[in-house]
Amino acid sequence: METITSSPSTPAAPTGNVRNTFLTVICILSFLGSGWGVIKAIRSYATADYIAQIGDMAIQNAQKEVNQATNPPGFVQAIIGSVEKDMNPDFLRKMAIFQFISNVLTLSGAILMWKLKKTGFYLYVTGIAVLVIAPLAMGRLVGAIGASLIGFFGVIFIVMYAVNLKQMNR
Numbered sequence: 608m609e610t611i612t613s614s615p616s617t618p619a620a621p622t623g624n625v626r627n628t629f630l631t632v633i634c635i636l637s638f639l640g641s642g643w644g645v646i647k648a649i650r651s652y653a654t655a656d657y658i659a660q661i662g663d664m665a666i667q668n669a670q671k672e673v674n675q676a677t678n679p680p681g682f683v684q685a686i687i688g689s690v691e692k693d694m695n696p697d698f699l700r701k702m703a704i705f706q707f708i709s710n711v712l713t714l715s716g717a718i719l720m721w722k723l724k725k726t727g728f729y730l731y732v733t734g735i736a737v738l739v740i741a742p743l744a745m746g747r748l749v750g751a752i753g754a755s756l757i758g759f760f761g762v763i764f765i766v767m768y769a770v771n772l773k774q775m776n777r
């Protein structure tokens with residue numbers, strides 16, 4: 608009878624820091640999201656006049672609908688007035704600038720975290736903070752609604768990155 612001996616084949620431990628799959632995936636998602644955000648911010652800045660015109664037409668249509676309704680609630684008029692203030696080219700350009708800065712920060716942070724640098728995490732957090740705080744500081748309804756949505760997803764990504772901080776270097 609012949610005995611077959613086998614030696615356990617264990618792969619050699621990787622040398623240096625190696626990015627885990629989870630960090631790789633969230634970095635790629637951040638590259639896509641932040642990269643698209645940079646493009647979108649540039650486009651928003653360039654088309655602010657056009658966006659303001661479309662927004663103005665939509666507000667006028669909404670105002671007509673509200674005026675035709677019997678006994679419209681007062682808060683509806685307040686919302687329409689607030690949105691109307693937000694639909695001007697100057698405000699839209701300011702928001703586009705903040706979006707651009709924020710997305711460049713988050714993209715830079717993701718690139719650094721891809722390279723396993725902890726400073727990328729802090730850049731990423733700063734980028735999310737800029738995107739959330741800027742519209743709230745301007746006191747605008749549309750910006751605040753957008754900031755809360757971005758803040759929600761931003762916090763989720765911050766937590767996912769924070770879980771991987773121990774893997775990163777200075």
